[in-house]
Amino acid sequence: MAIELHNITKVYRSRRAGKKTVLNDVNAVFERGHSYGILGINGAGKSTLLRIICGAERPTFGDVRKDVSISWRLGFVSSFNSSLTGMENLRFVCRIYDADIKEISDFVEDFAEIGNAIHEPLRTYSSGMKSRLAFGLSMAIRFQVYVIDESLAAGDYRFQEKCRAEFERRREESDILMTSHMPNAIRNFCDRGGVVHKGQLKLFDSVEEATDYYEEVTA
Amino acid sequence: MVDPLPSRDVDRAPFSAAWFSELSRSLAVMGRVIHAIMIREARTRYGSSKIGYTWAIIDPLVTTAIFVAIFSLLGRSSPIPGPIVVFFVSGIIPLFFWRGAVGQAASAVSASLGLLTYPQVMPADVVIGRLLLEAATTVIVFVLFLIGLNILLGISPTWFFGDPPRLLLATLGLLYFTLGCCFLSSSLARILPVWQNIWSYMSRPIWILSGIFFTLEQLPSGFRQYMAYNPVAHMVEWLRSAMIPTFDSSVYSILFPMTFATIALIIGLIIDRMLLLTGDEEIVS
Secondary structure, rough: OEEEEEEEEEEEEOOEEEEEEEEEEEEEEEEEOOOOOEEEOOOOHHHHHHHHOOOOOOOOOEEEEEEHHHOEEOOOOOOOOOOOOOHHHHHHHHHHOOOOOOHHHHHHHHOOOOHHHOOOEEHOOHHOOOOHHHHHHHHHHOEEEEEEEEEHHOOOHHHHHHHHHHHHHOOOOOOOEEEEOHHHHHOOOOOOEEEOOOOOOOOOOOOHHHHHHHHHHHH | OOOOOOOOOOOOOOOOHHHHHHHHHHHHHHHHHHHHHHHHHHHOOOOOOOOHHHHHHHHHHHHHHHHHHHHHOOOOOOOOOOOOHHHHHHHHHHHHHHHHHHHHHHHHHHHHHEEEEOOOOOOHHHHHHHHHHHHHHHHHHHHHHHHHHHHHHOHHHHHHHHOHHHHHHHHHHHHHHHHHHHHHHHHHHHHHHHHHHHHHHHHHHHOOOOOOOOHHOOOOHHHHHHHHOHHHHHHHHHHHHHHOOOOOOOOOOHHHHHHHHEEEEHHHHHHHHHHHHOOOOOOOO
């Protein structure tokens, strides 16, 4: 077992728009040793699903059982405080994950390539620098599952290649769970696929099957 | 490799070995999260300032000093035997701590939505972290006052340690009282954002009515009857009785503020739990 979703339902309530059911009674098992790419059109509920899986948000009903460590969404920067320096934000994350500050900061300085800016307040960063810092930090902490939300994917081509190479190196110990609305993007990282459509999640044993189903339901 | 977070295991029975190991792992996680939040809050409270946490000390120090100076210079005589400054400081410092902590708790969750996306960071951690930071700041401010009063006015610190065991108890009582109020304040702010404004209007009259300028004991009994509904006034009277050697009030209740705190704590925790279970709170994506 790695991650099990049991009867996950997520309803958003808004004063203006009323209730909106984003996920409706989702059951699924993500097995250890496989990387999953979740396809779905914009607004299908991919990001909600990821937030629920990595614990950023709670489902309205149902529960998530997991016996693996799961990263926060890669490149997520909203948890950073803009008046703290990059290093201070890094230390905070190290403290809550009980990670070695020296080891992590060495890795991030090397990986994020933001140089001395790491000692400057975050409000002086460009958005690219911020997300490189966030990426480096999530890569530095060794999780068993890394969660990537395509909408947060950042950095130039070279940086993305670097991330890919790093994931390749981690294949043995870490899996990936990512979302995208483009099948091509997940083929690079994943060996299994899934589709979120009309509040339902369907998992497949290969990215091809998932792609076929995705094209079928969205066509 | 990071360990998985303790998860709610459906199979474990309460008070079994597995239950205790899960509890201790959860408490360890909570401890390090609160520690991290305290450090972060200390740095960000005065975000744009270069000296950061130093401001967190200077700010209440100056405010308290100004209040104490004004009231002392107004020339009123102390309602109890001893220097008037002792009387004011013993009331203002606990009151400012309580007021500051409850105000901090009101904005705790809305200011930390980004942090709450880390699964191990819970709203309660932010509330407790802010409370402990406020407590640490108060202790530092108090010690600085003791030193300052001793040097400037020759007032011996023993004026504030009349009955040490009782003072310890009263301090723990104040911590518990503030904890209860903080949880209620934080939860109210989460369901009623306007609570933060209400609190800023409420907090001023409350501290005027909480016994900085008078003791409950000296009030005429008809008036005291109404004042006695304010649990904060009881806390101030209790602490003052424990601190000042020449003062021992007979009209305050310990049971009342403690009951108030317990009810506030329970309501606060219930609201917190309800918001967590429904997952209905605003999140940062």
